[in-house]
Amino acid sequence: MFYDRERELEKLEEVYSFPGSSFLVLYGRRRVGKTTLVREFLKDKPGLYFFVSEKDEALLLDEYSREIEERLSEYLPSYLKPKFGSLEELVEFLLDFSRERKLVVVFDEFQNFRAVKPSFFSSLQKLWDEKKDTSNLMLIAVGSYVGMIKRLFMDSKESLFGRVDEWMKLRPFDFWTSFTFVRSLVDIPPRDFVELYSALGGMPRYLLYIPRYYKGNSIETLKALFFDEFAPLREEGLNILKLEFGRFYRAHFSILEAVSLGHVTPKEISDKTGMKLLTVGKYLSELTNHYEYLTREVPVTENPLKTRKVAYRISDEFFSFWFRFVYHNYTALEEDPERVFERFKAEFPAFVGKTYERIALGFVRHLRLGFKPERVGRWWHKKEEIDVVAYDRDNVALFEVKWSDLSLRDSRKVLKALEKKAKLLPLRGNYRFGIIARGLEGKEELRKEGFLAFDLIDIIQQRPLSLSL
Ligand SMILES: Nc1ncnc2c1ncn2[C@@H]1O[C@H](COP(=O)(O)OP(=O)(O)OP(=O)(O)O)[C@@H](O)[C@H]1O
């Protein structure tokens, strides 16, 4: 069953409708759903799907000829069996074929051509330059290793540099799409879902484990997915990232592990890993801009280009969880899995709390606050922190986020503390205070008193609330 991806399909259809040829790169992290998306797109149009496995050119060409025979038989004379002596011949054939009619051609795991035939990139470039203006080929290169794909197409020393017309980064499902996706397959309480989501993120492939492994509570489910001897996701992080970073994976891993453990500034990471500050800076910038595994955050009131108050976090829930609880405990996991699991149980609620803060942030972005915030984000200064701040020139809305069930008394305490912290903010205007908890007693009462009060049910329903300020 194919789910969602409407905007992506729309974009692909749009490019398809352009006259002439287009070169599109579809990239995104492993398991995010790239292959599924292009297959869905190909369903109702003349198109070819080629998977680039790391094997001999001749073997690949055999496979590709069969695909052509199957998919294009109605356009080819019956006596003609497609046969190609080289990848170049194949590409030439495709470009010529599409003179008469639009054709989509997908190369999945495009970067693997490097292992099959390194010279192919430059011959593809030559053929493309020569023939694209007279043909109607929509060429889609799909790639899983973001770093490699960027190098292939964005490095000015590479032959395919500058040939790409369209870039499409496929992202994981957002929290709400993930929830409805899983709920269409299995009945799971929203609370358990948030906990599982904080470890799996919006990766369709991982979310699909939930219907199979869900055991009536999230802790046992995570144990089966990550910690047991044959847990399907125990090696996943290593398998994916080793290929991405190649020979240099150890340094990248140390940094990601440090960040996952809460060492989030360059200085803290340098102290933790023992790497020089300068080296850490270089890796951080690579992991953020090139590989896109880290996200750089600044307090919401700061200018991101000027401030020195930066903190990093792992962008992807899965990797964040995997480094924090699996990789960090690799040896112990072999020796004493029970102890690892006990520690995990103790530390997990705080971890979910962080995920819930980010979900709440997304929720506030869509909330009708009575003004249109210029910025929505987290704020911190020294030891003080405010989970969500939304503001424009005249208005400020602040939220404390709690992954717990609060009594009315608890809530009042939390709101009081928030009002106090607000004095530290360098923002003027009309202030509103809010709380977003897992469960909230006396929600209506708080609202009557003018507070912004929400719990998980509101988040799940994402009710468009209009609140006047
Ligand atoms: N839009 C979707 N709707 C339903 N299921 C999906 C969707 N996208 C992906 N999946 C499921 O997730 C799995 C992983 O997706 P897919 O193989 O397309 O990812 P990929 O990005 O190509 O990953 P890989 O790096 O493993 O090649 C698929 O087997 C499919 O079952």
Ligand SMILES: [Mg+2]
């Ligand atoms: Mg794939």
